[in-house]
Amino acid sequence: xxxxxxxxxxxxxxxxxxxxxxxxxxxxxxxxxxxxxxxxxxxxxxxxxxxxxxxxxxxxxxxxxxxxxxxxxxxxxxxxxxxxxxxxxxxxxxxxxxxxxxxxxxxxxxxxxxxxxxxxxxxxxxxxxxxxxxxxxxxxxxxxxxxxxxxxxxxxxxxxxxxxxxxxxxxxxxxxxxxxxxxxxxxxxxxxxxxxxxxxxxxxxxxxxxxxxxxxxxxxxxxxxxxxxxxxxxxxxxxxxxxxxxxxxxxxxxxxxxxx
Amino acid sequence: xxxxxxxxxxxxxxxxxxxxxxxxxxxxxxxxxxxxxxxxxxxxxxxxxxxxxxxxxxxxxxxxxxxxxxxxxxxxxxxxxxxxxxxxxxxxxxxxxxxxxxxxxxxxxxxxxxxxxxxxxxxxxxxxxxxxxxxxxxxxxxxxxxxxxxxxxxxxxxxxxxxxxxxxxxxxxxxxxxxxxxxxxxxxxxxxxxxxxxxxxxxxxxxxxxxxxxxxxxxxxxxxxxxxxxxxxxxxxxxxxxxxxxxxxxxxxxxxxx
Amino acid sequence: xxxxxxxxxxxxxxxxxxxxxxxxxxxxxxxxxxxxxxxxxxxxxxxxxxxxxxxxxxxxxxxxxxxxxxxxxxxxxxxxxxxxxxxxxxxxxxxxxxxxxxxxxxxxxxxxxxxxxxxxxxxxxxxxxxxxxxxxxxxxxxxxxxxxxxxxxxxxxxxxxxxxxxxxxxxxxxxxxxxxxxxxxxxxxxxxxxxxxxxxxxxxxxxxxxxxxxxxxxxxxxxxxxxxxxxxxxxxxxxxxxxxxxxxxxxx
Numbered sequence: 001x002x003x004x005x006x007x008x009x010x011x012x013x014x015x016x017x018x019x020x021x022x023x024x025x026x027x028x029x030x031x032x033x034x035x036x037x038x039x040x041x042x043x044x045x046x047x048x049x050x051x052x053x054x055x056x057x058x059x060x061x062x063x064x065x066x067x068x069x070x071x072x073x074x075x076x077x078x079x080x081x082x083x084x085x086x087x088x089x090x091x092x093x094x095x096x097x098x099x100x101x102x103x104x105x106x107x108x109x110x111x112x113x114x115x116x117x118x119x120x121x122x123x124x125x126x127x128x129x130x131x132x133x134x135x136x137x138x139x140x141x142x143x144x145x146x147x148x149x150x151x152x153x154x155x156x157x158x159x160x161x162x163x164x165x166x167x168x169x170x171x172x173x174x175x176x177x178x179x180x181x182x183x184x185x186x187x188x189x190x191x192x193x194x195x196x197x198x199x200x201x202x203x204x205x206x207x208x209x210x211x212x213x214x215x216x217x218x219x220x221x222x223x224x225x226x227x228x229x230x231x232x233x234x235x236x237x238x239x240x241x242x243x244x245x246x247x248x249x250x251x252x253x254x255x256x257x258x259x260x
Numbered sequence: 261x262x263x264x265x266x267x268x269x270x271x272x273x274x275x276x277x278x279x280x281x282x283x284x285x286x287x288x289x290x291x292x293x294x295x296x297x298x299x300x301x302x303x304x305x306x307x308x309x310x311x312x313x314x315x316x317x318x319x320x321x322x323x324x325x326x327x328x329x330x331x332x333x334x335x336x337x338x339x340x341x342x343x344x345x346x347x348x349x350x351x352x353x354x355x356x357x358x359x360x361x362x363x364x365x366x367x368x369x370x371x372x373x374x375x376x377x378x379x380x381x382x383x384x385x386x387x388x389x390x391x392x393x394x395x396x397x398x399x400x401x402x403x404x405x406x407x408x409x410x411x412x413x414x415x416x417x418x419x420x421x422x423x424x425x426x427x428x429x430x431x432x433x434x435x436x437x438x439x440x441x442x443x444x445x446x447x448x449x450x451x452x453x454x455x456x457x458x459x460x461x462x463x464x465x466x467x468x469x470x471x472x473x474x475x476x477x478x479x480x481x482x483x484x485x486x487x488x489x490x491x492x493x494x495x496x497x498x499x500x501x502x503x504x505x506x507x508x509x510x511x512x513x514x515x516x517x518x
Numbered sequence: 519x520x521x522x523x524x525x526x527x528x529x530x531x532x533x534x535x536x537x538x539x540x541x542x543x544x545x546x547x548x549x550x551x552x553x554x555x556x557x558x559x560x561x562x563x564x565x566x567x568x569x570x571x572x573x574x575x576x577x578x579x580x581x582x583x584x585x586x587x588x589x590x591x592x593x594x595x596x597x598x599x600x601x602x603x604x605x606x607x608x609x610x611x612x613x614x615x616x617x618x619x620x621x622x623x624x625x626x627x628x629x630x631x632x633x634x635x636x637x638x639x640x641x642x643x644x645x646x647x648x649x650x651x652x653x654x655x656x657x658x659x660x661x662x663x664x665x666x667x668x669x670x671x672x673x674x675x676x677x678x679x680x681x682x683x684x685x686x687x688x689x690x691x692x693x694x695x696x697x698x699x700x701x702x703x704x705x706x707x708x709x710x711x712x713x714x715x716x717x718x719x720x721x722x723x724x725x726x727x728x729x730x731x732x733x734x735x736x737x738x739x740x741x742x743x744x745x746x747x748x749x750x751x752x753x754x755x756x757x758x759x760x761x762x763x764x765x766x767x768x769x770x
Contacts, residue, residue: 067416087422096413100514101435110431111421142514160421267603275607283611298629352526359527360534366701366747367740370621370709371720374727374736378549450617458621458709469622476625485625489618496617 014196015041015064015164020073022056022063032221033059037073039215039224041196048207049200050254051217051225057200060222061166064198065091077164087111089164090157094172097153098141104128105137107152111160127155130189147178151185158189164196171206183209187234204254208247209236216253226253300483305490308483312491318471322495325456325467328384329499332391333452337445340396344403344444348437349429354404361397369393369455373463387459387467394455395448402444406437439507439515446503453496468492551734559738568722572739573746575718576707579635583642584703591647592692595654596684605655612651620645620706624714638710638718645706646699653695657688690758697754704747719743 022034033056041047049057062068064075066082066089075082077089085091098107108127112120128137131151141149150170157165167186171179183206190197201207207214208230216226228250232242284302291301300308312318347354369390376386410433418428460469468488475484507516535553542552551559563569598604620641627637661684669683711720719739726735 065420067419085416085419085422087420091416091420093413093417096411097417099414099417099432099435101438101511140511140514267606271603272606275603276610279607279611299626355523356526356530360531362748362751363744365744366704366751367744368705368708368720370705370712371723371740371743373712374723374733375550375740378733453617454619457619461621461624462712469619472622472625482625482629489622490614492622493614493616493618497613500613500617 012042012044013040014043014045014077015039015198016076017064018074018076020060020063020070020075022059022068023071034063034070035221035223037222037224041198044194044196046190046197046210046212047199048211048214049198049217050202050204050207050214050250051222052219052254053202055217055219056222057202057217058168060217061091061168061198061200065089065166067091087160088162089166090160090162091166091168092150092153092157092170094169098149098156100141103138103140104133104144104152107141108155108159110156123159127159130158130192131155131185145178146174147182150174150182154186154189158193158195162195164198167197167199169200169202172201179203179206186210191234204247204250208243208250209238214250216250228253298480298482300486304483305486308481308487309490312471312484312487318491321466321468321471322491324384325460325469326495328388328391328456328459328467329449329452332388332456333395333449335388336392336395336399336448336452340399340448341403341441344400344441345407345429345434345437347400348404348407349433354408361400365397370458370462373459377463383464387456387464390459390463391452391456395452398448398451399444402447403437403441406440406444407433409440410436435511438512442503442507442512446500446507449499449503450496453492453499457492468495549731549733551737555734556737556741559732559734560742563722563735563738569742572717572719572722573742576711576720577746579638579642579710579718580700580703580707583639583707584646584700586639587643587646587650587699588696591650592654595651596658596688598651599655599658612648616648616652621709621713624710628714633714635715638707638715641710641714642703642706645702649699649702650695653692653699654688657691657695658684660691661687693754693758697751697758700750700754701747704743704750708743719746 017037017039020034020037023030023032037060049060051057059068063070066084066086099110102110105124108124109120112123115123128134131154133148133151133155136144141152144152171182174182187210199210211230214228214230215224216228217223218225228246230246232240236243288302291299347357372390372393373386376389380386380389414432414436415428418432423431456467457469460467461473464470468491471488472485475481475488507513539552539554542550560569598608623641623644627640631637631640665683665687669679674682707718708720711718712724715721719742722739723736726732726739
């Protein structure tokens with residue numbers, strides 16, 4: 001893994017944010033949420049966005065995904081400016097993302113209507129396997145646990161073969177044990193079918209465990225305060241000195257206290 | 261809720277039977293005690309029920325009432341569901357139509373009888389029109405509300421997967437709103453049943469409502485009046501229970517609390 | 519863009535009125551009035567002092583029937599909802615009586631109360647009673663268990679519990695139920711007055727038609743009924759805005 005803070009902006013750059021600013025109008029006042037964001041993400045990278053609550057991480061993700069347009073500046077993917085949501089870059093939500101009226105199969109097949117029946121069945125079966133939901137193909141989300149629902153969302157997202165996967169605190173609503181397991185699952189899936197992943201979290205352990213690079217955002221209006229490169233190979237030993245060192249660095253950058 | 265121990269299954273039958281028996285007893289004895297000449301006792305109502313069942317008029321009346329409900333409710337659903345969905349989907353449409361709807365809604369369908377008779381003459385049609393009016397508003401409101409309260413997560417996901425607005429409406433918004441739409445339909449059906457009975461008491465000469473008023477007018481047959489009322493209640497309940505079965509279908513069950 | 523939001527419905531109503539007037543003009547000699555005629559009909563009623571007299575009569579009956587039903591049905595419903603055995607006992611009976619239109623009670627009402635105010639109040643009472651009973655029962659079911667546990671945990675006596683936990687917890691739902699039931703009462707009073715009494719807005723409709731085919735008064739009465747019904751609804755909605763009830767409603 002590269003040890004540079006920001007990779008060269010030519011080769012292998014998947015997503016580019018150029019002087020992105022985002023302001024919202026509310027009650028006649030302008031609220032600046034994102035201020036001068038510049039970021040290059042390489043193809044196949046796993047990026048985590050961390051920052052204090054409410055700093056604008058989700059807004060940034062939505063701008064990257066095309067759900068919001070920047071007030072100024074631009075977002076480009078493969079050189080093309082982002083105009084709106086697109087199946088080539090799928091967003092996974094924290095909660096209530098899966099459609100409750102469709103079965104597991106129905107959800108995964110949701111974006112696959114353009115395929116033939118046979119192809120769709122095959123693709124669906126593959127992703128059911130990948131996220132380990134075999135046996136639940138005909139179950140409804142109301143029968144699934146929180147972790148299983150999130151896995152379902154990931155499967156649905158991956159089934160349409162996107163280039164980029166955005167995850168907005170996807171494990172935030174889960175208990176800590178499940179969260180831990182889900183991180184492992186996500187890494188396993190990422191290593192099997194490599195895509196560019198941009199993952200928002202407020203959990204610094206999560207960020208250091210998952211990311212190639214961690215982008216630290218300041219509180220609102222958000223600027224990129226720092227970019228930390230995690231140069232540990234997977235699987236990462238959580239007691240290794242390097243891990244603890246990076247974790248402490250990250251904690252410091254965010255300004256967290258050293259002991260409780 | 262209460263802190264007493266959980267009731268056993270046999271109690272599910274015991275208590276209602278006890279309550280009904282108590283009610284019947286109070287009824288029976290107050291009839292005797294007040295020595296009323298007119299108000300029927302439970303026994304005479306039971307005889308009245310048998311009498312009605314044997315006279316074929318009862319079945320014709322039931323069919324008449326049900327037919328008017330079916331047509332009126334059906335029309336209200338056919339017109340009201342798309343209209344309500346449109347109101348929920350396009351805020352500008354909602355702005356345009358809502359004030360007029362709010363003004364028309366508090367007018368009892370029964371108050372429309374004179375106007376309905378002018379338009380439709382006498383007989384089945386005005387009664388069906390009243391049922392339509394009664395069912396229309398709750399259906400429209402439920403559909404509009406169902407659509408506008410679909411969580412934005414679902415719509416965003418639809419856009420994300422490259423669906424056109426029309427596709428989002430059909431494949432995301434409609435299934436998401438379906439539980440609320442069904443509730444609105446069930447409530448509208450209940451209202452339709454109330455309206456048809458009321459309408460038949462004034463504007464037509466067949467149906468269960470007519471049976472109620474006619475039994476009194478031609479002979480003060482209060483036993484038949486109460487018998488007819490009970491039949492009205494039971495059929496209304498049956499309609500409601502039937503509809504609730506639809507709510508159990510798996511692809512909408514998620515929207516209802518167990 | 520706020521003015522546009524106000525303009526659209528007004529423009530639409532104006533268009534409807536125009537269509538209405540044109541439709542009437544093209545069919546001379548038929549009975550239904552156009553908007554102008556209706557307005558003059560309202561003026562007529564005002565002049566003869568009938569308008570307010572009838573409005574008051576209808577409101578009077580609604581108020582009595584509604585309040586009586588509220589006073590009886592709400593405590594009863596809360597109790598039945600609370601004790602599962604009581605609910606098991608009474609729910610089937612309620613479910614059978616509920617689908618019976620209040621108007622179907624007219625023969626019994628006239629038998630017990632004669633023709634006049636009392637029987638129409640009774641009909642309104644019936645209509646409101648079941649609606650409020652079921653609302654109260656449902657409101658009790660919807661109290662989050664956690665509130666009850668907290669009440670028990672703090673060792674509240676029963677009257678205290680009712681006053682400090684039960685009532686505030688059910689109040690928002692009850693208010694909504696009261697608003698809906700008021701709407702029902704307004705529907706029932708008009709229908710009841712068309713059959714069983716001789717004053718009020720419902721009576722006005724039948725009377726205007728029977729005594730001379732005054733359809734302008736019929737439609738005028740319908741318009742007034744709509745307006746008052748709407749005003750009643752808006753008044754109840756403003757009650758929902760009262761701060762201490764607002765916790766039960768989502769932030770707007």
